[in-house]
Amino acid sequence: VSVTFPRGFLASGITAGFKASGRPDFGLLVSEGDAAVAGAFTTNAFPAAPVQLDRRRVEGGVARAVVVNSGQANAGTGDAGLEDASSMAVMTGSALEVDPAAVLVCSTGVIGPRIPLELVDTALPKAAAGVRNDGGDDFAEAILTTDRRAKQAQTTAGTWRVGGCAKGAGMIGPRLATHGLATLLVFLTTDAPASAAALREIVRDFAAPVWNGVTVDACPSTNDTVLLLANGAGGGPAVEAGTAEARTLGETVGAACDDLARQVVADAEGSSKTLVVQVNGASDRESARSVGLAVASSPLVKTALFGGDPNPGRFLQAIGASGVPFDASAVTAWLGDVAVVDRGTVPDPVPSAAADAMAAREVVLRIDLNGGPGAATVFGCDLSHDYVDINSRYTT
Amino acid sequence: VSVTFPRGFLASGITAGFKASGRPDFGLLVSEGDAAVAGAFTTNAFPAAPVQLDRRRVEGGVARAVVVNSGQANAGTGDAGLEDASSMAVMTGSALEVDPAAVLVCSTGVIGPRIPLELVDTALPKAAAGVRNDGGDDFAEAILTTDRRAKQAQTTAGTWRVGGCAKGAGMIGPRLATHGLATLLVFLTTDAPASAAALREIVRDFAAPVWNGVTVDACPSTNDTVLLLANGAGGGPAVEAGTAEARTLGETVGAACDDLARQVVADAEGSSKTLVVQVNGASDRESARSVGLAVASSPLVKTALFGGDPNPGRFLQAIGASGVPFDASAVTAWLGDVAVVDRGTVPDPVPSAAADAMAAREVVLRIDLNGGPGAATVFGCDLSHDYVDINSRYTT
Numbered sequence: 001v002s003v004t005f006p007r008g009f010l011a012s013g014i015t016a017g018f019k020a021s022g023r024p025d026f027g028l029l030v031s032e033g034d035a036a037v038a039g040a041f042t043t044n045a046f047p048a049a050p051v052q053l054d055r056r057r058v059e060g061g062v063a064r065a066v067v068v069n070s071g072q073a074n075a076g077t078g079d080a081g082l083e084d085a086s087s088m089a090v091m092t093g094s095a096l097e098v099d100p101a102a103v104l105v106c107s108t109g110v111i112g113p114r115i116p117l118e119l120v121d122t123a124l125p126k127a128a129a130g131v132r133n134d135g136g137d138d139f140a141e142a143i144l145t146t147d148r149r150a151k152q153a154q155t156t157a158g159t160w161r162v163g164g165c166a167k168g169a170g171m172i173g174p175r176l177a178t179h180g181l182a183t184l185l186v187f188l189t190t191d192a193p194a195s196a197a198a199l200r201e202i203v204r205d206f207a208a209p210v211w212n213g214v215t216v217d218a219c220p221s222t223n224d225t226v227l228l229l230a231n232g233a234g235g236g237p238a239v240e241a242g243t244a245e246a247r248t249l250g251e252t253v254g255a256a257c258d259d260l261a262r263q264v265v266a267d268a269e270g271s272s273k274t275l276v277v278q279v280n281g282a283s284d285r286e287s288a289r290s291v292g293l294a295v296a297s298s299p300l301v302k303t304a305l306f307g308g309d310p311n312p313g314r315f316l317q318a319i320g321a322s323g324v325p326f327d328a329s330a331v332t333a334w335l336g337d338v339a340v341v342d343r344g345t346v347p348d349p350v351p352s353a354a355a356d357a358m359a360a361r362e363v364v365l366r367i368d369l370n371g372g373p374g375a376a377t378v379f380g381c382d383l384s385h386d387y388v389d390i391n392s393r394y395t396t
Numbered sequence: 397v398s399v400t401f402p403r404g405f406l407a408s409g410i411t412a413g414f415k416a417s418g419r420p421d422f423g424l425l426v427s428e429g430d431a432a433v434a435g436a437f438t439t440n441a442f443p444a445a446p447v448q449l450d451r452r453r454v455e456g457g458v459a460r461a462v463v464v465n466s467g468q469a470n471a472g473t474g475d476a477g478l479e480d481a482s483s484m485a486v487m488t489g490s491a492l493e494v495d496p497a498a499v500l501v502c503s504t505g506v507i508g509p510r511i512p513l514e515l516v517d518t519a520l521p522k523a524a525a526g527v528r529n530d531g532g533d534d535f536a537e538a539i540l541t542t543d544r545r546a547k548q549a550q551t552t553a554g555t556w557r558v559g560g561c562a563k564g565a566g567m568i569g570p571r572l573a574t575h576g577l578a579t580l581l582v583f584l585t586t587d588a589p590a591s592a593a594a595l596r597e598i599v600r601d602f603a604a605p606v607w608n609g610v611t612v613d614a615c616p617s618t619n620d621t622v623l624l625l626a627n628g629a630g631g632g633p634a635v636e637a638g639t640a641e642a643r644t645l646g647e648t649v650g651a652a653c654d655d656l657a658r659q660v661v662a663d664a665e666g667s668s669k670t671l672v673v674q675v676n677g678a679s680d681r682e683s684a685r686s687v688g689l690a691v692a693s694s695p696l697v698k699t700a701l702f703g704g705d706p707n708p709g710r711f712l713q714a715i716g717a718s719g720v721p722f723d724a725s726a727v728t729a730w731l732g733d734v735a736v737v738d739r740g741t742v743p744d745p746v747p748s749a750a751a752d753a754m755a756a757r758e759v760v761l762r763i764d765l766n767g768g769p770g771a772a773t774v775f776g777c778d779l780s781h782d783y784v785d786i787n788s789r790y791t792t
Contacts, residue, residue: 076742111709112742307788313507346508392703
């Protein structure tokens with residue numbers, strides 16, 4: 001039920017024909033009343049048309065509905081694509097009888113092709129009539145592309161409810177600006193009465209940092225989008241930016257993102273194993289994340305993970321290639337409980353227990369740079385034969 | 397004959413036992429007299445012991461010999477590794493009866509294990525006795541690791557001869573500082589009477605830019621090294637920095653590097669196809685190279701290349717993810733002669749000729765950012781099932 005777990009949110013997901021497969025490919029998420037909104041979007045220099053539209057609309061701080069199609073990304077489509085995204089909003093506003101300017105649009109799929117608006121037109125009456133307060137599951141299914149399964153999370157902070165869903169199995173290595181993220185799509189909802197300013201702070205401090213630490217292929221998409229909507233249906237006093245309440249809500253949203261992020265890497269294209277890199281001792285959080293991403297993005301680490309090969313030299317190489325300055329002789333790393341880098345050196349021979357640690361379904365690498373308070377957790381996955389299969393015949 | 401094509405250079409390559417396979421794994425390159433030298437080395441924060449040694453020695457501007465083992469990288473080996481590298485230089489100086497301080501050391505192979513110095517000791521008499529003025533082929537074989545074949549080049553500039561060889565099939569995505577480069581090893585020789593200052597300029601302006609535009613897996617190694625030696629055996633007036641003669645020699649060295657770079661990506665781990673990305677219209681050369689590397693490093697582009705899948709959206713995504721600022725609406729790209737990005741948009745439908753262009757053994761993508769004079773060429777390769785096989789069982 002995810003995005004419809006918080007009170008006052010309705011959703012639906014149906015098959016409209018955007019995908020050749022006949023699987024669900026059109027979703028609506030609707031708040032019963034106006035919701036405050038904040039977002040984070042891709043920093044790719046070719047932002048998709050819906051990203052360009054949503055970026056501006058999110059600045060207004062108010063939204064009522066989100067419409068999503070999967071099959072075409074509406075990216076690389078120029079001015080015509082912008083008109084199509086705008087038309088999707090207008091058509092959705094009309095079908096839901098809400099202000100079209102309060103409709104956000106997300107698209108995911110192949111880059112290049114136009115959105116078939118006639119499919120939007122045909123699908124909207126059914127999708128609009130079908131929105132329900134338990135429609136989160138259908139919505140979460142409809143937004144998928146190469147994903148094997150839906151990713152959903154729900155949690156609470158006191159009386160507030162927080163829900164979320166995400167899609168994305170490839171082209172994932174978000175570099176999000178907090179006014180604009182990949183073809184990672186993440187929808188977060190809460191019935192807390194939070195202001196748009198509070199939501200912006202929460203996206204910046206609690207949601208974007210999680211998603212910027214997720215990598216499948218280190219490829220920031222044209223369409224990456226994280227949206228957080230708060231409709232206040234849970235009641236209580238307003239949650240304003242900079243308050244303890246906003247922080248509590250933020251931590252809850254962050255926990256939901258952690259849950260979803262773990263689901264994303266577990267379901268990534270061809271993924272058979274998860275790599276969690278916990279970095280400590282960096283000068284700041286950004287540096288810690290850069291080190292973690294360098295390790296989790298390395299094809300050499302990812303193939304070693306696939307093969308269960310405990311090759312500490314590849315960890316050392318990747319940490320050193322991060323571009324982050326640190327004292328090399330102070331760096332220590334553990335694979336599970338086995339030290340695989342000890343004050344800048346690799347144990348020779350490598351302890352046999354390292355092979356056991358690499359054989360796990362979820363491999364945890366802890367890195368301590370011993371140089372400061374900065375910490376971050378990065379989620380990645382292996383690089384498998386299935387990944388090559390899936391991506392060598394995506395459009396054909 | 398490559399590195400021994402220029403007059404006054406001798407080389408040998410033998411099996412010393414560093415590799416379990418029994419293939420050649422120990423090489424010597426010797427100049428008959430003192431040679432001027434310049435180098436470029438990895439910027440990885442964990443530089444291998446031989447890199448640390450050579451970086452200092454190259455500053456002195458004089459070298460007489462290079463000793464190379466393949467099997468162990470002598471990286472991640474701490475102070476003991478530094479002592480081992482130093483010992484290799486001393487032992488080699490002694491065997492060749494040259495100043496040990498004029499001996500440079502290169503290692504490539506697994507990160508972590510110590511160099512078995514007893515093998516160096518046993519091998520040196522035979523290797524030293526075997527150096528010949530046609531030993532370039534043997535040397536080029538002995539430095540290989542996962543390479544399928546040796547990479548050699550030779551060319552001339554007037555009466556000067558330039559020779560070179562390279563090794564490296566994986567952990568290749570050099571980010572070289574021109575005082576220090578990957579486990580790419582590149583050895584360049586010339587008999588031009590060039591000063592060390594002229595060689596530094598040539599490495600900076602003509603050699604390093606080529607190697608920084610080569611990517612197999614975007615992984616800058618702990619051991620990347622480019623060395624350029626000039627012994628003056630070709631005679632004629634001295635070639636000093638900043639002169640037309642140095643430029644001519646530099647262009648010739650650059651041409652040899654281009655030749656070797658193309659051989660490296662063709663022989664990269666699991667490589668079945670080559671991608672050449674020619675970027676024009678960037679603000680400067682660095683920006684052009686960044687755009688090219690973003691495309692050639694993308695796993696989505698690399699798998700599409702493997703599959704022969706003409707997916708222009710992946711080119712668009714990668715260009716946009718480069719981090720280089722440009723006017724997205726001005727960007728045009730061609731796959732062979734087929735426009736696959738036209739002023740920021742992707743043709744819909746994709747012309748069928750794009751599939752033919754992607755099916756070639758060497759695929760050329762030209763990108764014009766239409767924003768300045770900066771240009772660069774980047775060499776990459778596909779991501780294949782063989783790559784996954786090779787790298788999922790490297791140490792085991």
